Structures are given as structure tokens and as C-alpha cells.
Amino acid sequence: AKRPKKSNDPEQQPSKEKGKQKEIKVEEPAKKPVTRKTSKAKKDNEESTAISTVPTNTTMPKQLSFPAKPEGTTKFASWNVSGLKASLKKGFKFYVETEDPDILCLQETKVNEPMHDIVDERKYKCREWAFEDKKGYGGVAIFSKIEPVSKTHGLPTHPKPDTTKGRIITLEFPTLYYVACYVPNAGDKLVRLNEKLEWNRAMEKYLRELDAKKPVIWTGDLNVAHKEIDLAKPETNSKTAGFTREERQDFEKILNGDENKFIDTWRHFHPDTKGVYTYYSYRFQARTKGIGWRLDYHVVSERLLDRVVESETRSECWGASDHVPLVLLLKDDL
Amino acid sequence: AKRPKKSNDPEQQPSKEKGKQKEIKVEEPAKKPVTRKTSKAKKDNEESTAISTVPTNTTMPKQLSFPAKPEGTTKFASWNVSGLKASLKKGFKFYVETEDPDILCLQETKVNEPMHDIVDERKYKCREWAFEDKKGYGGVAIFSKIEPVSKTHGLPTHPKPDTTKGRIITLEFPTLYYVACYVPNAGDKLVRLNEKLEWNRAMEKYLRELDAKKPVIWTGDLNVAHKEIDLAKPETNSKTAGFTREERQDFEKILNGDENKFIDTWRHFHPDTKGVYTYYSYRFQARTKGIGWRLDYHVVSERLLDRVVESETRSECWGASDHVPLVLLLKDDL
DNA sequence: CTTGATACG
DNA sequence: CGTAGCAAG
Numbered sequence: 001a002k003r004p005k006k007s008n009d010p011e012q013q014p015s016k017e018k019g020k021q022k023e024i025k026v027e028e029p030a031k032k033p034v035t036r037k038t039s040k041a042k043k044d045n046e047e048s049t050a051i052s053t054v055p056t057n058t059t060m061p062k063q064l065s066f067p068a069k070p071e072g073t074t075k076f077a078s079w080n081v082s083g084l085k086a087s088l089k090k091g092f093k094f095y096v097e098t099e100d101p102d103i104l105c106l107q108e109t110k111v112n113e114p115m116h117d118i119v120d121e122r123k124y125k126c127r128e129w130a131f132e133d134k135k136g137y138g139g140v141a142i143f144s145k146i147e148p149v150s151k152t153h154g155l156p157t158h159p160k161p162d163t164t165k166g167r168i169i170t171l172e173f174p175t176l177y178y179v180a181c182y183v184p185n186a187g188d189k190l191v192r193l194n195e196k197l198e199w200n201r202a203m204e205k206y207l208r209e210l211d212a213k214k215p216v217i218w219t220g221d222l223n224v225a226h227k228e229i230d231l232a233k234p235e236t237n238s239k240t241a242g243f244t245r246e247e248r249q250d251f252e253k254i255l256n257g258d259e260n261k262f263i264d265t266w267r268h269f270h271p272d273t274k275g276v277y278t279y280y281s282y283r284f285q286a287r288t289k290g291i292g293w294r295l296d297y298h299v300v301s302e303r304l305l306d307r308v309v310e311s312e313t314r315s316e317c318w319g320a321s322d323h324v325p326l327v328l329l330l331k332d333d334l
Numbered sequence: 335a336k337r338p339k340k341s342n343d344p345e346q347q348p349s350k351e352k353g354k355q356k357e358i359k360v361e362e363p364a365k366k367p368v369t370r371k372t373s374k375a376k377k378d379n380e381e382s383t384a385i386s387t388v389p390t391n392t393t394m395p396k397q398l399s400f401p402a403k404p405e406g407t408t409k410f411a412s413w414n415v416s417g418l419k420a421s422l423k424k425g426f427k428f429y430v431e432t433e434d435p436d437i438l439c440l441q442e443t444k445v446n447e448p449m450h451d452i453v454d455e456r457k458y459k460c461r462e463w464a465f466e467d468k469k470g471y472g473g474v475a476i477f478s479k480i481e482p483v484s485k486t487h488g489l490p491t492h493p494k495p496d497t498t499k500g501r502i503i504t505l506e507f508p509t510l511y512y513v514a515c516y517v518p519n520a521g522d523k524l525v526r527l528n529e530k531l532e533w534n535r536a537m538e539k540y541l542r543e544l545d546a547k548k549p550v551i552w553t554g555d556l557n558v559a560h561k562e563i564d565l566a567k568p569e570t571n572s573k574t575a576g577f578t579r580e581e582r583q584d585f586e587k588i589l590n591g592d593e594n595k596f597i598d599t600w601r602h603f604h605p606d607t608k609g610v611y612t613y614y615s616y617r618f619q620a621r622t623k624g625i626g627w628r629l630d631y632h633v634v635s636e637r638l639l640d641r642v643v644e645s646e647t648r649s650e651c652w653g654a655s656d657h658v659p660l661v662l663l664l665k666d667d668l
Numbered sequence: 669c670t671t672g673a674t675a676c677g
Numbered sequence: 678c679g680t681a682g683c684a685a686g
Contacts, residue, residue, distance in 0.1 A: 082677080082679080082680065083679080083680045083681065085680085085681080086679080086680060086681085108677085108680090110680065110681060110682095111681095134675095135681080135682060136675090136676090136680075136681040136682050136683095137675090137676075137681085185676080185677065187676085187677090188676080188677080241677090281677085281678080281679095282677090282678040282679050282680095283677095283678050283679085284678085285678090286678095322677085322678090322679075322680095416670075416671065416686080417670080417671045417672065419671085419672080420670080420671060420672085442671090442686085444671070444672060444673095445672095468673095469672080469673060470671075470672040470673050470674095470684090470685090471672085471673095471684090471685075519685080519686060521685085521686090522685080522686080575686085615669075615670095615686080616669035616670045616671090616686085617669050617670085617686090618669085619669090620669095656669090656670075656671095656686080
């Protein structure tokens with residue numbers, strides 16, 4: 001079932017391989033001009049698709065270019081923004097408007113009430129926010145152009161479901177469940193490893209319950225690097241939150257346990273790619289040194305794999321968060 | 335005994351009146367070039383008097399010019415820096431090196447241990463730090479080119495002297511006491527007014543005890559605007575910390591009570607000047623609107639007034655703190 | 669509005 | 678290193 005397409009190793013420069021892909025350079029007027037001031041026509045009825053510019057206080061690139069979305073596909077994006085308010089000041093909107101996903105989920109918004117003007121509310125009619133009790137922590141959000149059948153907050157299989165309400169939102173669509181998730185961090189010196197393993201048990205139970213009904217997309221910051229290939233320094237991190245034996249085993253059990261399998265889609269399409277990560281610590285100049293972790297995923301029920309067209313990491317888009325966005329392309333209606 | 339010299343009303347532009355004063359433009363090589371990179375002679379034996387440059391993240395002027403210090407005088411400077419670490423990033427050193435006081439006292443350093451490279455330690459052999467128990471609050475420091483006879487921390491006359499140790503340092507010199515002080519704030523909604531009045535009683539007692547032995551210079555952020563003329567909006571602040579009837583009365587009692595008098599030197603030299611303040615809140619764009627308070631003083635025992643040559647407010651020097659520095663010139667040896 | 673300490677990552 | 682919320686001014 002594997003059909004690796006293209007690798008996006010960091011050594012590959014845009015100029016080299018990108019010719020193979022159908023691209024829309026954002027500065028070309030393929031649809032509309034990109035970084036245009038809303039000065040021209042104040043109130044014409046054409047939709048304003050003015051794209052935000054990139055602030056100066058960020059290392060995020062001033063230009064982003066992504067492959068065009070093929071006809072008949074749905075584009076999902078997932079991004080741990082590490083504080084939505086800060087991210088907004090560092091190019092959040094520029095990414096979102098350039099990517100233009102059908103469904104976007106965010107983790108670590110660190111807000112405790114809904115914010116406005118995050119996305120174009122005419123496009124994303126469905127906007128769902130989840131908050132932690134403790135202010136400034138966790139928080140997930142989903143923005144969807146497609147109205148779901150139902151929405152659920154929290155992890156109902158957890159012994160203390162209320163403690164999970166700011167970390168997980170599920171959207172039900174006719175053909176699948178979409179589970180956007182910010183899995184707890186095991187903490188410095190693994191002080192919260194037990195709570196995390198408790199979460200993992202509940203998580204697996206929940207995913208299997210959903211999977212028994214419809215196939216599942218499980219996405220977000222799953223806060224674990226699966227294998228040695230999924231982080232730059234496996235040797236020195238076996239006792240670090242996110243790469244302990246326990247966390248990796250739990251993840252492995254969900255993916256490849258005795259029951260229905262789940263597929264780490266990015267790894268499926270890039271089975272041997274090293275050096276592509278979704279998270280670079282702000283500390284130690286980790287990004288400059290290329291010392292990262294792959295903690296963010298689009299995991300899907302195995303039977304959904306047929307519909308997965310592409311699973312990518314937006315490595316270029318670093319600077320508005322310590323994580324980069326992920327994108328999944330799925331064919332046929334949801 | 336009053337001998338008003340010059341007013342520094344804000345309307346007066348430097349170009350107008352400054353001609354009267356003997357000036358050293360910092361950019362003129364009256365002594366040494368000012369904003370010079372230490373690139374020329376790496377290790378010549380002449381003292382490096384390279385003056386720090388002004389960072390860009392501040393509204394502090396890139397050029398400062400002060401009257402030259404007359405022969406046979408001692409220059410005292412006092413500055414509430416509102417966080418020494420932040421001030422250092424916004425031009426603190428540029429001011430200090432341009433001013434070049436003999437004795438400098440700081441309030442609200444907000445540090446809890448001595449810092450280095452604050453002043454030229456070859457010049458200022460005497461460096462005294464005082465800290466609060468609570469980190470990030472209060473803190474005073476004195477840097478002196480002249481070695482004192484003795485140094486005292488805290489307000490010994492206070493019922494709880496230990497609570498005062500991070501707010502007051504006294505240097506004894508042969509001819510006077512120098513008391514550098516950060517008087518407590520009465521707090522939002524005057525929640526700590528009683529503690530402040532308790533401080534005031536102890537303060538008066540302490541000053542009179544010292545004054546019985548030698549004349550006193552009492553300086554720093556005394557956290558009270560004496561009269562209506564000493565703040566921009568007296569009408570709306572009669573219940574605001576720093577301008578309550580109680581605080582003003584206590585200050586008045588120290589200055590003009592039945593016992594020995596103390597003189598507010600700046601007001602002495604500028605008896606009718608309005609609109610010159612030592613503090614502008616960061617809130618409400620107070621500086622732009624000129625809405626300030628005169629909270630910082632050089633107060634002296636009346637019998638010391640003969641020796642006071644000048645008492646000034648460095649209004650230009652705003653941006654490295656929400657307070658501006660004060661300067662006092664005193665003639666004859668300390 | 670701005671600082672600094674804090675918890676968390 | 679960076680975010681957010683906090684207490685204080």
C-alpha cells in the first residue's frame with residue numbers, strides 16, 4: 001500500500017525539485033494578487049482575498065508557495081501555534097491565507113476565550129474553540145469550511161474527562177471522524193509521565209471506539225516522536241518527555257497493535273526521510289542547528305489510506321511558532 | 335535664602351536658553367570622542383572613557399548634553415530606573431556616562447543581587463546594593479567615587495526594620511549624611527496607605543536623628559507630590575497614591591514642621607515652575623500628553639542650602655525608565 | 669503600558 | 678528561548 005511520492009529533505013532547495021510539482025507562486029496573480037493593501041475598492045462585492053503580510057519580528061519567510069490543491073480533494077492543516085496571540089504577530093495569518101486549508105486545527109492556542117479575525121469567518125463558518133481551565137495553557141481550535149455532522153469536546157474515555165476538554169475536539173463528517181488533539185507533555189523530568197500514559201490509554205480506547213463506526217483522522221501535536229528516525233538526537237533523549245520508551249510504546253500500540261491499524265501518513269509517504277521535523281525548540285538555537293522532533297502527525301485509519309493524496313510538512317514556515325504546520329490532502333467528499 | 339537661577343519649563347527649547355550655561359556637547363571632543371567604538375587601541379594605558387551608545391528600542395535621545403560640573407563641586411544624581419536590567423537595554427549607561435556624577439543612586443533596580451558592568455568600577459570604588467526579600471521588587475543602589483565614612487542599610491527607626499532594608503541606604507561623609515531612598519507606594523486603592531504612613535513616621539524620626547548630628551541630603555523616589563504644582567492633574571488625584579492628603583501632610587511636616595526644616599531644592603530654585611515632572615506613567619501616553627508627577631527629590635537640611643549650587647531635572651532623559659534622573663550640585667568637600 | 673518572576677514547554 | 682498570566686507601579 002506504500003506509494004512514496006516525494007521527499008522533502010531539507011537539503012533540497014526549492015529551486016531544484018519543486019519544478020515537478022504543480023505550484024502557485026503566491027506572487028503570481030493565479031487567482032488574485034497576494035500582498036495587496038485593501039485600499040483599492042473599499043466595498044465592492046467581490047470577496048476580499050487580500051493576504052496578510054509577514055511582520056518583521058519573525059524569521060518566517062516573506063514568501064511562501066505551496067502546491068495547488070487538486071480538484072476533488074480536501075486540504076487539512078494542523079499547527080501548534082505555541083500561543084495564538086504571539087503567532088498572530090509573527091505571520092500566522094499569512095500562512096493560513098496562503099495555505100487556504102479547508103479544515104485547520106490549532107494546538108496550544110493558550111487563549112481562554114474565542115478570538116475573532118483569526119480566519120475569514122465567511123469562509124470558515126464552522127469555528128470551534130476548546131479551552132483549559134488554567135489560563136494560558138493548552139487550548140485547541142478548529143476552523144472548517146465544511147460543516148460537520150457533529151462536534152465533540154474532550155476525551156470521554158478518560159477517567160477525568162473534564163481535564164481533557166481543552167485538548168481535543170472531534171468533528172464528525174459523513175465518511176470519517178476528524179480528531180484534533182494536543183496530547184499532554186510528560187513534563188520536565190517526566191513529572192507528568194503517569195498522567196500522560198493515562199491519557200494514552202483513554203486516547204486509544206476513544207480512537208478505537210470511533211474507528212469502529214467510521215474511519216478516523218487523528219491529528220495535531222501528539223507529543224511523541226515515534227522512532228529514532230523521528231528526532232535529531234535519539235541517543236540523548238531516551239529519558240526526555242516525548243521520547244521515553246513508554247510513550248513510544250503507547251504510540252506504537254495505537255498504530256500497530258493487534259486491532260485495526262492506524263497509519264502515520266507522513267512517514268508512509270516518506271519512509272526513509274531523515275531530518276524533517278515538525279518542532280524545533282526555541283532553546284539552544286535548535287532550528288539553526290537542525291535539531292528537531294517530529295511530534296505532529298496526520299494519523300489515519302488504515303482503510304482511509306486509499307484516499308490520502310499527500311501528507312506534508314511545511315518546513316519553510318518556521319518563525320511564527322516553534323512548530324511548523326502539517327498538511328494532509330484527502331480525496332472525495334468528507 | 336532663595337536664589338532662583340533658571341527655570342527649565344518644558345516650553346523652553348534647548349536652543350534658546352542653553353547658551354547661558356557652560357555646556358559640553360557630548361559629540362565635541364572636549365575630553366574624548368563620545369560614541370567611539372573601542373576598536374582603535376585595544377590596550378593602551380589611557381583610561382577608556384568610551385561612552386555607551388543609545389539602543390534603538392527606546393525613546394531616549396541619542397544625544398544628551400549637560401552643563402559642565404564646576405570646579406570644587408560634587409555632583410549627585412538620583413534615578414528611579416524602574417528595572418535596571420530593562421533600563422540597561424534602553425540607554426542607562428549612556429546617561430550615566432554622559433552625566434558622570436560623583437555619586438549616583440538608583441531606585442527600583444528590581445534586582446536581588448549585585449550586578450556588574452553597571453558603572454565603571456575603577457571610577458566608582460564604592461558600590462552599595464540593597465535588596466527586597468521579594469524578588470523583582472524595590473531595590474536601591476549607590477555608586478560613589480568618594481569613599482564614605484560609613485554605610486547603613488534600612489530604616490532603623492521603623493517598627494519592622496527588616497522590611498525596609500531594600501529601600502534605603504545611608505552614606506555618612508565627614509560633613510553630611512546622604513540618604514538614598516525609595517519610599518513605598520501606597521498602592522492601588524491605597525491598600526498600603528497605612529504602611530506608608532508608618533514608613534513616613536519612621537522616616538521623619540530617622541532624618542531628624544541624623545540631622546541632629548550632621549546635615550542631611552535626602553534623595554530618591556519619595557513617592558509623593560508635595561503640592562498641586564507638583565503634578566499635572568491635582569484635581570483628579572486627591573485619592574491617588576502619592577497625592578493623598580495624608581501623604582502630602584507627612585511630607586510637609588518633615589519639610590516645614592516645628593523642628594529643623596528641610597528644603598526641596600528643586601522647588602527652591604524653581605519656585606513657580608510648572609510642568610516639570612520626574613515621573614510619567616507608561617500608561618495613557620502620559621509622557622506625550624505631559625501628564626506627570628514630581629515624585630523624586632533632592633531634599634536637604636536647611637543649613638546645607640548654602641552649599642547647593644544647582645538642583646535639576648533631566649527631563650530630556652526619558653525612555654530608559656518612567657522616571658527621569660535628578661542632579662544636585664554641592665560645593666566644598668563632602 | 670511596562671517590568672520582572674513564574675510555570676510551562 | 679519564548680509564551681502567557683500575574684502583581685506591581
